[in-house]
Amino acid sequence: MLIISNYQKQYPGTDTPVLSITKLELAAGCYWIKGENGSGKTSLIKSIAGLLPCTGEIAVNGLNIRNNRMGYTKIVYYAEAEPQYPGFLTGKELMDFYFATKKGHLPHKLIKGLGVDQFMNSKTAVYSSGMMKKLSLVLGFTGNPALILLDEPLIALDAAAVDTLQHTITAYCNQGISFIVTSHQPLDNSIVKVDAGFIIKDKTLLKENQ
Amino acid sequence: MKAAWNILSKIMVKQFYIANAGFFLFLFLFFFGIVQAGQLIWYHHSLMLAMISSPLFLFIVMTAWLLYNCKCILFCTSVIQSGNGGFLYMLRALPFSKQLLLYVFVGTVLYLPVLAYACILATVAYTTGAAIVSVQVAAYQLLMIIISTTAIYSAINKTGESAVTKLVATLGSLLSIRIGYHAFLITYILHSRKVTFAVVKLFSLLMLSMLFVRNSDSFDTDLFSIFYPLTITAHAALVLHCVDFNETLLQCNRNLPLHWLKVACMYLLTWFIILLPEAAFMLINNHGNMPVDIIILQSMAAVACLLLFTGMAYACGLDMERYLLFVFMVYIILLILQKSAGHLVTLAAFSALALAVFQSHYYSFEREK
Numbered sequence: 035m036l037i038i039s040n041y042q043k044q045y046p047g048t049d050t051p052v053l054s055i056t057k058l059e060l061a062a063g064c065y066w067i068k069g070e071n072g073s074g075k076t077s078l079i080k081s082i083a084g085l086l087p088c089t090g091e092i093a094v095n096g097l098n099i100r101n102n103r104m105g106y107t108k109i110v111y112y113a114e115a116e117p118q119y120p121g122f123l124t125g126k127e128l129m130d131f132y133f134a135t136k137k138g139h140l141p142h143k144l145i146k147g148l149g150v151d152q153f154m155n156s157k158t159a160v161y162s163s164g165m166m167k168k169l170s171l172v173l174g175f176t177g178n179p180a181l182i183l184l185d186e187p188l189i190a191l192d193a194a195a196v197d198t199l200q201h202t203i204t205a206y207c208n209q210g211i212s213f214i215v216t217s218h219q220p221l222d223n224s225i226v227k228v229d230a231g232f233i234i235k236d237k238t239l240l241k242e243n244q
Numbered sequence: 245m246k247a248a249w250n251i252l253s254k255i256m257v258k259q260f261y262i263a264n265a266g267f268f269l270f271l272f273l274f275f276f277g278i279v280q281a282g283q284l285i286w287y288h289h290s291l292m293l294a295m296i297s298s299p300l301f302l303f304i305v306m307t308a309w310l311l312y313n314c315k316c317i318l319f320c321t322s323v324i325q326s327g328n329g330g331f332l333y334m335l336r337a338l339p340f341s342k343q344l345l346l347y348v349f350v351g352t353v354l355y356l357p358v359l360a361y362a363c364i365l366a367t368v369a370y371t372t373g374a375a376i377v378s379v380q381v382a383a384y385q386l387l388m389i390i391i392s393t394t395a396i397y398s399a400i401n402k403t404g405e406s407a408v409t410k411l412v413a414t415l416g417s418l419l420s421i422r423i424g425y426h427a428f429l430i431t432y433i434l435h436s437r438k439v440t441f442a443v444v445k446l447f448s449l450l451m452l453s454m455l456f457v458r459n460s461d462s463f464d465t466d467l468f469s470i471f472y473p474l475t476i477t478a479h480a481a482l483v484l485h486c487v488d489f490n491e492t493l494l495q496c497n498r499n500l501p502l503h504w505l506k507v508a509c510m511y512l513l514t515w516f517i518i519l520l521p522e523a524a525f526m527l528i529n530n531h532g533n534m535p536v537d538i539i540i541l542q543s544m545a546a547v548a549c550l551l552l553f554t555g556m557a558y559a560c561g562l563d564m565e566r567y568l569l570f571v572f573m574v575y576i577i578l579l580i581l582q583k584s585a586g587h588l589v590t591l592a593a594f595s596a597l598a599l600a601v602f603q604s605h606y607y608s609f610e611r612e613k
Contacts (some may be wrong), residue, residue: 046561047613083499087608103607107501119495121427122435127423134425173496226574 035212036060036082043077046196053076054089062211063229064203066221068158070244074235075216076115079183082214083112094181108136113174115154115216116184117166121159124152125169129176136177143205144175147198163190170197175206182206200225202212211231245342247336255329260319266434267441268357273521277449280457280529296377306384309358313388314353317395324399334398343397351392359385377384396522429495429514437485444482448475448522456529458508463533473578475522476546479573480553482518484564486511487557498601504606508551508599515549515550519543541587547576548594555601561612 040059044051048177053074067141069075080086084099084107091130092099097106100170128136145151158166174182188196200216203226205212215221221228261268279287279350295302334468335343362385369378423431431443451471455463490497490507497507523543530539552574560566581590 046610054288062286085495085498087610102503107530110499112499118498120432120489122431123423123428130422131425132500133500172281232437 035062035095036214037091037093038082039091041078041081041088042091043074043081043086044089051237053234053237053239058239060106060212060214060230062210062212064207066228066231066241067214067216067234068218068231069216069234074237075234076185077114078234079185079214079216082112082181083183085112085226088162093165097176098107108181109178109211110183111136111174111177111179111181111182113170113185113187115189116163117170119158119169122158124157125154125161128169128173129154132173132176138176138178141172141175141202144198144202147202148172148195159244165193167191170194175202179206179211181212181214184213184217186217187215188217188221197225245338245346247454248342248346249349251332253353254586255300255332256320256350259545260316260322260354263319266438266441269438269445271357271433271527273358273445273449275523277521281453285437289368292365293372295365296369296372296416300415302377302380306430306604307599309362309384309388312358313355314393316351317392320350320354320392320396321399324396332400343400344393347393347396347400348389351389355385355388355392358388375467377573379396392503426510426513427533429490429510430517432486432489432517433482433514436489437482439480440485443523444478446465447478449525450521452525456526456533460533460608465534468534469582470579472542472546475572476519476549476577476578477575479515479518480567483515483553484562484567486514487554488562491562491609500519504603507606508554508602511554511602515547515554519546520548522546531573538587541591545578545587545591545594548591548598549574552594552598552601555598558605558609559601561610563612 035060037060041053041055041058043049043053055078065077067078077086081088082092082094084103094106094110097109099106099110100188129140129145145154148171150165150168150172152166153161154169158169161169166189170192171184171187176182187199189198200222203215203221207213207227232239234240275288276284294307324332335346338346362381366378366381366385369375369381453476454473455468459467525537525538526534526543527536532534553571556570556574557567560570578594579588581593585593
């Protein structure tokens with residue numbers, strides 16, 4: 035499903051890369067990436083999402099981010115850790131925009147389950163951090179994904195929303211959609227079956243039992 | 245009473261005018277900026293005479309006034325219903341007459357821009373013998389103030405929504421414009437960069453006034469070719485703000501299947517709209533000093549120039565110093581190119597360069613730390 039080769043991420047004005055991955059191949063499934071603050075989890079996930087430029091090759095289901103960016107971004111989705119949106123837009127306007135570009139379908143169950151339908155017609159300027167997070171998750175599931183990248187999906191969510199999200203992840207996994215999740219909080223393994231865990235240590239990605 | 249007025253003027257009146265500064269600036273430029281100063285009174289007098297003589301035109305104008313009044317009422321009711329305005333329910337303790345007086349003040353001050361124009365219209369109508377139109381206009385203004393006063397009174401005193409508030413809210417939702425992708429940047433400028441926008445436009449129109457209005461009898465093409473690019477260069481500040489916005493609050497767009505050309509088109513459309521007042525000003529105040537096709541070519545080159553600034557903002561990772569250096573270099577190149585190669589070549593060269601720079605730097609953009 036995901037192939038990463040010769041990946042390296044170095045920020046401008048810095049001497050050393052924050053993360054290097056020589057080769058990584060992941061089959062379809064749910065994966066959990068752990069690591070200390072600043073270890074490079076978000077950099078990796080943003081690189082896979084196409085938000086950050088990097089060296090090396092990243093491909094999902096045979097679509098390379100460099101050679102076929104449009105096709106790649108149609109199947110790789112991302113929900114950020116601390117979402118920010120323009121205050122003058124409503125959640126509905128953002129959802130319509132994502133839906134128009136990604137096509138596919140709106141995650142109606144998740145919208146209802148997280149209660150986003152209650153506030154989506156208000157401007158994001160009045161959203162709390164929890165509401166922003168819920169909107170970001172809905173946007174991350176909007177369309178027709180093959181891989182969903184969730185950066186710290188559990189922070190700022192209430193208990194009911196955490197439960198809804200975990201059940202949604204399981205339901206999507208059962209449909210063959212893959213997940214890469216970075217989280218300091220563990221997912222409930224009675225709901226979500228994690229296929230493998232990874233840890234970022236010494237600026238590289240290691241499988242957890244290595 | 246004075247204390248209550250102080251609070252209301254700060255929380256409603258002042259905030260309304262701050263929040264809508266961009267809207268008022270746009271209206272001001274639209275009504276007063278594009279007409280030559282000497283013809284301003286004549287222009288508005290003619291407009292008013294047209295309103296007086298044409299019932300359809302007057303109806304359209306009155307509808308616009310109603311919409312503006314709805315905007316004012318919606319602002320007041322949203323303040324009252326917001327968390328910050330919760331304490332305003334204390335005003336219920338005031339006697340009915342004092343409350344009414346307060347809300348008449350608020351409604352009138354918010355409605356003042358329309359009221360002032362309407363008063364002049366009523367006077368012109370009366371002096372030209374159209375007494376009925378004059379009374380109609382005056383009565384309509386009274387009705388508008390009664391509506392706004394009732395809506396504010398109801399919002400503060402009723403626990404449920406009043407019929408007027410519901411009507412206004414329904415009107416507001418019917419009239420609310422959905423913001424699509426191509427309007428994101430222009431909305432951002434008018435919403436969050438009002439002051440920068442106002443300063444740039446004032447500078448720009450001041451420059452053009454000097455060239456086209458003050459020196460219309462002795463129009464100097466050489467001066468124009470120096471100062472017009474300068475007004476375009478002043479817009480570089482807006483470009484930087486927009487790229488910063490797009491790469492901060494809309495950074496997730498990079499995870500969407502948006503082709504770079506579509507993103508470039510969003511910028512292009514924004515710069516086209518932003519530069520419309522300058523183009524309109526030059527065309528209206530030209531008086532044969534410059535061929536119209538040259539003005540159109542110049543305006544198109546200006547849009548291409550702003551797209552080039554956009555590409556450069558990406559190329560230098562939003563680093564202000566490098567960006568300003570690039571902008572200065574572009575200004576010099578623009579001066580030289582226009583003088584030596586002509587307007588069409590300048591337009592073609594800037595368009596090609598702008599697209600090339602944008603295409604090569606958009607996906608590899610990374611903010612300088």
